[in-house]
Amino acid sequence: MSHTAHIPSHRKPRRSASKLALRAGVAGGVLGTIAVAGAAGPANAEPVTETIEMPALGSLDAAGGLASAVAASAEASQQEALDQSLRSQEDAALQKAAKEAKKARAEADRKAAAERAEEARLKAEQERQEAAARASRDTVRTQLSAQSSSNDGGSSSDSGSTASDSGSQTQAPTGSAAAIVAFAKAQIGDAYVSGGTGPNSWDCSGLVQAAYRAAGIDLPRISYEQSSMGTSVSLSDLQPGDILYWGSRSGSYHVAIYVGGGQYVGAQNPSSGVVQHSMDWDTPSGAVRIL
Numbered sequence: 001m002s003h004t005a006h007i008p009s010h011r012k013p014r015r016s017a018s019k020l021a022l023r024a025g026v027a028g029g030v031l032g033t034i035a036v037a038g039a040a041g042p043a044n045a046e047p048v049t050e051t052i053e054m055p056a057l058g059s060l061d062a063a064g065g066l067a068s069a070v071a072a073s074a075e076a077s078q079q080e081a082l083d084q085s086l087r088s089q090e091d092a093a094l095q096k097a098a099k100e101a102k103k104a105r106a107e108a109d110r111k112a113a114a115e116r117a118e119e120a121r122l123k124a125e126q127e128r129q130e131a132a133a134r135a136s137r138d139t140v141r142t143q144l145s146a147q148s149s150s151n152d153g154g155s156s157s158d159s160g161s162t163a164s165d166s167g168s169q170t171q172a173p174t175g176s177a178a179a180i181v182a183f184a185k186a187q188i189g190d191a192y193v194s195g196g197t198g199p200n201s202w203d204c205s206g207l208v209q210a211a212y213r214a215a216g217i218d219l220p221r222i223s224y225e226q227s228s229m230g231t232s233v234s235l236s237d238l239q240p241g242d243i244l245y246w247g248s249r250s251g252s253y254h255v256a257i258y259v260g261g262g263q264y265v266g267a268q269n270p271s272s273g274v275v276q277h278s279m280d281w282d283t284p285s286g287a288v289r290i291l
Contacts, residue, residue, distance in 0.1 A: 172240075172260070173239075173240035173241060173259075173260060175291075176215040176216070176217065176241065176291055177215075177239065177240045177241030177291055178240075179214050179215040180211045180212055180214065180215045180240075180241040180257060181211075181240050181241060181257065181259045181260065181265075182214075183210065183211040183214040183215075184207065184211045184257045184259060184265040185259060185265055185276065187202060187207060187210075187265075187267075187274045188265060188274050188275065188276055189273060189274060190202055190267075190273055190274040191270075191273050191274075192267045192268060192269055192270050192271075192272065192273045192274065193270075194270075196267070197209070197210065198210050202267040202274060203267050204223060204254050204255050204256065204266055204267045204268075205221060205222055205223040205226055205255055206221070206267065207257075207265075207266065207267045207274060208223075208226055208243060208255050208256070208257055208266075209221055209226070211257055212290065215241075217290060217291075219290070223245065223252050223253060223254060223255045224247075224250060224251050224252045224253075226243055226245075226252075226255055226288075227243060227245035227247075227249050227250070227252040227255060227286075227288055228249060228250050228288075229243075229288060229290060230243070230288040230289050230290040231288060231289050232249060232286060232287070232288055233287050233288065233289045234287075235279070235283070235284065235286065235287055238258045238287055239258070239260075239289065239291075240258060240259055240260040241257065241258065241289075241290075241291050242257075242258040242287045242288065242289050242290075243255055243256075243257065243258075243287060243288050243289075243290065244256045244257070244258055244264050244266075244284035244286075244287050245284060245285055245286055245287065245288070246282075246284055246285050247285055248285070249285075249286055249288070252285070254266070256284070258287065259276065262278055262279050262280075263276055263277065263278055263279070264276070264277060264279060264284070
């Protein structure tokens with residue numbers, strides 16, 4: 001072979017033309033292709049085509065929508081969690097309030113029951129004391145009656161004196177006795193209060209002291225001190241203004257004022273207050289005369 005023989009070249013010819021095609025993909029369901037082509041060089045040059053795959057516009061829109069949906073869902077979940085927390089707190093607060101209200105009501109009921117029980121106890125104690133006082137007065141009256149019968153010897157002169165005294169009991173009081181009786185009667189209906197000295201509530205010795213003060217006479221405050229004063233008189237020889245006592249003269253526990261006609265006025269007890277009673281209703285143990 002001749003060294004000068006022509007050996008055809010096996011190299012590909014230089015690109016004489018180029019074409020750039022951009023495939024954009026499907027946008028909104030329609031295939032879109034953007035092609036950019038350029039020609040240069042000989043017409044018989046081999047064309048070269050380059051293709052670039054672009055993401056679909058619809059995919060981009062869907063991705064954006066998905067992100068928004070995810071964000072909205074997260075926000076809704078957060079709000080739901082917050083609402084649930086608030087509801088839990090409200091429920092807990094309501095349960096706590098209900099428990100406290102129930103506890104307060106139970107405590108109020110307990111206190112009311114205790115107060116009722118205490119009132120019943122005090123009333124029973126007062127009734128017991130009054131019954132004991134009556135029994136004691138009955139015993140003292142029996143003893144005094146026996147002593148009187150023994151001392152008097154059952155003489156007929158005593159009967160005559162008693163009849164005369166009964167007649168004198170109906171006489172209207174005068175002077176200091178009238179002032180004492182008038183004051184005592186004016187307080188009928190007032191309340192009995194232990195330690196009371198007026199003007200609208202009294203205990204037994206407080207009323208007697210005030211009645212005598214109205215006549216210008218000062219008496220001690222305590223019942224047994226009042227019954228220890230003056231001169232002891234028989235219950236059959238009473239005069240208006242005399243002080244009646246229950247118990248012993250130096251240890252009396254109740255006093256009242258004889259107002260004539262077989263009646264007396266006294267601050268009896270918390271349930272009765274200041275009352276006027278017949279001597280037969282609760283006969284006193286004895287009497288003293290101050291006037």
